[in-house]
Amino acid sequence: MTASIATPTEPLLSVRDLTKHFPIKKGIFGRVAGQVRAVDGVSFDVAPAETLALVGESGCGKSTTGRAILRLIEPTSGSVSFDGQNVLTLGATELRKLRRRMQIVFQDPFSSLNPRMSIGAIVREGLTIHRIAEGAAADARVKQLLDEVGLRPEYASRYPHEFSGGQRQRVGIARALSVEPSFIVCDEPVSALDVSVQAQVVNLLQDLQRDRGLAYLFIAHDLSIVEHIADRVAVMYLGHVVELASVDRLYGEPIMPYTQALLSAVPAPDPGVKRERILLTGDVPSPANPPSGCVFHPRCHHPARDAACAALVPPLEEKAPGHWAACIKQPPSTVSWEQQRAAGGTKPPEFFLPRAALHRAVASAPRDSTRNQS
Amino acid sequence: MTTPLLEIDDLHTYFYTDNGVARSVDGVSFDVGVGETVGVVGESGCGKSVTALSILRLIRPPGRIEPGGAMRFEGRDLLALSEREMQQIRGNRIAMVFQEPMTALNPVFTVGDQIGEVARIHAGMNKRESLAKAIEMLELVGIPAPEQRAGEYPHQLSGGMRQRVVIAMALVMNPALVIADEPTTALDVTIQAQILELLADLTRRLGTSVLLITHDLGVVAENCSRVVVMYAGEVVEEATTIDLFARAHHPYTEGLLGAMPRVGGERERLATIPGTVPAPTAWPAGCRFRERCPYSWERCGTEHPPLYQIGGGHTSRCHLAEEPEHRLHPHPPLAAQAGASAA
Numbered sequence: 278m279t280a281s282i283a284t285p286t287e288p289l290l291s292v293r294d295l296t297k298h299f300p301i302k303k304g305i306f307g308r309v310a311g312q313v314r315a316v317d318g319v320s321f322d323v324a325p326a327e328t329l330a331l332v333g334e335s336g337c338g339k340s341t342t343g344r345a346i347l348r349l350i351e352p353t354s355g356s357v358s359f360d361g362q363n364v365l366t367l368g369a370t371e372l373r374k375l376r377r378r379m380q381i382v383f384q385d386p387f388s389s390l391n392p393r394m395s396i397g398a399i400v401r402e403g404l405t406i407h408r409i410a411e412g413a414a415a416d417a418r419v420k421q422l423l424d425e426v427g428l429r430p431e432y433a434s435r436y437p438h439e440f441s442g443g444q445r446q447r448v449g450i451a452r453a454l455s456v457e458p459s460f461i462v463c464d465e466p467v468s469a470l471d472v473s474v475q476a477q478v479v480n481l482l483q484d485l486q487r488d489r490g491l492a493y494l495f496i497a498h499d500l501s502i503v504e505h506i507a508d509r510v511a512v513m514y515l516g517h518v519v520e521l522a523s524v525d526r527l528y529g530e531p532i533m534p535y536t537q538a539l540l541s542a543v544p545a546p547d548p549g550v551k552r553e554r555i556l557l558t559g560d561v562p563s564p565a566n567p568p569s570g571c572v573f574h575p576r577c578h579h580p581a582r583d584a585a586c587a588a589l590v591p592p593l594e595e596k597a598p599g600h601w602a603a604c605i606k607q608p609p610s611t612v613s614w615e616q617q618r619a620a621g622g623t624k625p626p627e628f629f630l631p632r633a634a635l636h637r638a639v640a641s642a643p644r645d646s647t648r649n650q651s
Numbered sequence: 652m653t654t655p656l657l658e659i660d661d662l663h664t665y666f667y668t669d670n671g672v673a674r675s676v677d678g679v680s681f682d683v684g685v686g687e688t689v690g691v692v693g694e695s696g697c698g699k700s701v702t703a704l705s706i707l708r709l710i711r712p713p714g715r716i717e718p719g720g721a722m723r724f725e726g727r728d729l730l731a732l733s734e735r736e737m738q739q740i741r742g743n744r745i746a747m748v749f750q751e752p753m754t755a756l757n758p759v760f761t762v763g764d765q766i767g768e769v770a771r772i773h774a775g776m777n778k779r780e781s782l783a784k785a786i787e788m789l790e791l792v793g794i795p796a797p798e799q800r801a802g803e804y805p806h807q808l809s810g811g812m813r814q815r816v817v818i819a820m821a822l823v824m825n826p827a828l829v830i831a832d833e834p835t836t837a838l839d840v841t842i843q844a845q846i847l848e849l850l851a852d853l854t855r856r857l858g859t860s861v862l863l864i865t866h867d868l869g870v871v872a873e874n875c876s877r878v879v880v881m882y883a884g885e886v887v888e889e890a891t892t893i894d895l896f897a898r899a900h901h902p903y904t905e906g907l908l909g910a911m912p913r914v915g916g917e918r919e920r921l922a923t924i925p926g927t928v929p930a931p932t933a934w935p936a937g938c939r940f941r942e943r944c945p946y947s948w949e950r951c952g953t954e955h956p957p958l959y960q961i962g963g964g965h966t967s968r969c970h971l972a973e974e975p976e977h978r979l980h981p982h983p984p985l986a987a988q989a990g991a992s993a994a
Contacts, residue, residue, distance in 0.1 A: 334841065334842075441927050472907060473924035474694075475910070476912075476922065476924075477923045480921055480923060501869075501914045502912055504912065504914055505912040528914065542840045543914045544843075544847075544867065544869030545869060545872060545913070545915075546872045546911060547896065549893055554844055557841045560811055560812065
């Protein structure tokens with residue numbers, strides 16, 4: 278993988294070959310019996326004021342990636358650089374300083390807020406720790422933050438249990454904003470919320486991004502939300518990024534067969550239109566024992582799938598400008614047909630884009646990406 | 652609509668809590684026809700799951716089904732049956748598929764044992780016959796190597812497999828009605844597609860009616876012929892699926908459809924419904940959606956709207972049915988005007 282997965286502008290965050298393996302321990306002495314390869318060589322960039330979405334199904338490693346970037350869990354290897362600083366080699370003091378600029382909003386608004394602290398104290402904690410404000414100035418700042426996320430300032434003295442899920446998520450966002458970060462990892466921030474409340478929080482995140490030039494790593498499994506909020510999307514499967522492209526490219530012409538299946542599985546809120554569907558067989562394999570070659574090959578529906586897919590690890594390569602995918606059967610590929618044949622391949626690569634993977638509006642009328650204000 | 656299999660008529664289920672009486676289901680009526688798949692949609696706390704549990708009479712104190720309503724199923728009023736008669740209906744004529752397959756299955760029994768149990772109880776099969784039945788059911792729901800899987804425990808299966816087991820369990824006795832309460836909410840989208848396809852295929856082949864409870868309008872659009880929209884313990888709109896998506900009448904339904912991002916849709920700002928659902932212990936007088944409604948007027952504060960017939964079996968609990976001119980003048984809902992308290 279190369280540096281050219283870069284964004285057009287200078288990246289704010291640059292992740293290269295990020296890997297996190299969790300040891301599997303057996304027996305009373307904790308003998309290491311294997312490795313869960315939760316994140317296995319992930320690379321991407323995030324530009325300032327950009328939203329990069331990280332999508333995939335449970336267990337694909339998207340949340341682990343988000344946490345490893347912030348060093349909430351220590352990555353096994355790889356590099357993460359934020360605004361030119363290597364995050365992975367920082368000492369405790371410097372890391373704390375950097376956390377002012379990189380924040381996270383968690384999925385579960387119930388477990389991520391301390392029930393014994395008033396929401397004012399929760400939002401204020403960051404101000405104190407980073408010595409941003411104290412006393413009356415801090416009080417004023419807390420009220421201003423609550424107001425910004427759409428909560429009444431006088432709520433500062435109330436406790437989390439007094440709030441609904443959507444309101445708690447606003448508190449979580451206010452807490453992240455308190456230290457004035459330039460980058461926020463949003464780890465499934467709306468998946469626990471009802472659809473009408475979800476829309477309120479999505480709109481809030483978009484407003485804040487516009488007003489403050491925030492960059493988001495938006496981790497989600499809901500492809501309709503992602504299409505709505507993201508500028509670019511990285512699709513993960515079994516610890517690997519298998520496709521990375523702009524929203525328009527990814528939803529308009531998904532290249533990786535897994536992405537195609539994922540898109541075709543989204544229920545369309547449009548009765549009367551009977552969607553075709555690529556039904557994947559079987560379940561996601563265990564990341565403790567991933568398939569050889571392309572990790573998706575046992576479930577793949579590509580007509581040219583053959584023994585080469587099980588033998589060769591597909592590189593994440595640029596199939597079209599800015600559109601990266603890991604599939605040796607979707608031309609063009611740097612893995613030549615001769616190499617594939619040598620690895621036991623019997624079917625030459627051919628471009629395959631089933632209709633089921635396309636959503637009509639995208640296919641017929643590509644939308645302009647005017648909302649990319651950065 | 653086909654002949655009704657289940658007719659729910661004015662169902663009230665209340666919970667007597669320390670904080671007052673929660674009127675979770677407050678006068679719900681709808682039918683499910685033979686072989687029909689009906690969707691019930693609504694957000695958390697609207698009463699959709701309590702409605703499902705009420706049909707099976709699984710409401711435990713402090714909750715209770717209030718007298719006065721009726722639920723006719725295959726010619727009998729479920730509310731008039733003894734507990735013993737009800738047991739013969741549960742799992743036999745009406746089966747349930749729950750949201751979370753891990754909690755719906757018993758972790759200390761094999762899946763073969765658990766599927767077989769239904770046949771042992773309701774069909775009087777012995778251990779050996781019931782195991783054979785379990786294997787047959789596992790095969791029916793598309794689980795590979797069913798003989799081997801029957802001997803495994805729930806924790807050995809993936810989430811999608813477990814939900815297949817739960818569906819197998821529900822279909823053992825070939826019930827007339829399957830109630831599926833958010834059957835795919837805990838599953839990934841590709842597995843959700845597999846499970847919904849399976850459920851649709853099996854119920855079509857067996858002629859089973861399905862009551863599909865979900866918060867996902869996409870799931871409704873693809874699987875249901877008719878939809879019941881619930882809000883604050885009541886049915887607020889009912890229509891065929893096509894009609895509901897094309898001509899939503901109730902402002903709440905309109906809001907739900909607008910708040911939902913669509914793959915392939917325009918990327919404009921999402922519509923939101925300001926405010927929150929009122930507490931079930933204190934439903935407001937008049938229209939329960941008034942505070943969050945962009946069309947509300949004086950009448951909505953004083954007069955509780957009935958379910959109006961608006962043609963072709965389409966009903967809506969909104970005074971707009973009688974005074975449609977108010978739709979022409981939307982205003983910020985009261986909940987938004989009240990200040991920045993929206994959640």
